[in-house]
Amino acid sequence: MIETGNPMRIAFEPDCITVRIASLLPVRPPRASVKASRKYQQIRTSVIEIGLVEQPVIARINGNSESFLLLDGHVRVEILKDLGKTEVECLVSTDDESFTFNKRVSRLSAAQEHAMILKAIARGVSNEKIARALSLHVNSVRRKATLLDGVCHEVVSMLKDTMCPMAVFEILKRMKPLRQLEATELMIAANNFTAAYATALLAGTPTNELAGERKSKKVRGVTPEAMAKMEKELARLQESMAEIQETYGKDHLQLTVVKGYLGKLLGNPRVVRYLLQNRPEYLEHFQAIADAASFADRAA
Structure with a gap:
């Protein structure tokens, strides 16, 4: 066994402690405006219904055994104050750097939230209790629980970590699986996951690629002639994208090599x-x- 002079340092003390708020x-x-936000109300409702899911993180202060630095969990502690609580169980960090805990905020995507709700329902939790815990209407919980019904597995896999509104999945359901894949690839390529863009893709979808819809599609302010032209333009765009994707990797590698070579070449004063x-x-x-900086920036 190889021994090193610097033993590994643990990030947290092994046991949680209960401290006075x-x-x-x-x-x-x-900020004072936080209490007026919907997110604050959702967290407050969750704390009331099921308690603290994650303990706040604190750090000890050298020379002061009576006080602690609150590194993470400010909103949760504020909610406990509002509820009249005087103590809270905390996780004790061995590092007093709060940036470690707050440099990223992980939010649930629509697909992840759907999976979470299904898991809770499978464990016997009622829709009403889930609604109370998430500060939602019961109908919203039912809508989230059936969000991916009718969406093909490949599309779910492609969008599982993407922050897009639920309406996008509901629009995709109105297409057949192959068209769902095409529309999803277009959204990813354009980095546009809005409901408005998904609606435009739906409007440009031929009738024979719709799931159960046989009536001609009508969009306010768009004539049938303009709709037909849009469908043709969309088909050409998809063909062009397919051609670009086939050679993108090779072209990008060549451009990267060229960029590096030119950088070295221009480092020679005689050449310049x-x-x-x-x-x-x-x-x-x-x-x-x-x-x-990148060829994407050059294209922009």
């Missing part, structure tokens, strides 16, 4: 001097390519 010193007090005297137009383009 009055002894907590917040490193980032919540020659280009400046004989081919100044080349030098301008070479410098633009070498200085580009």
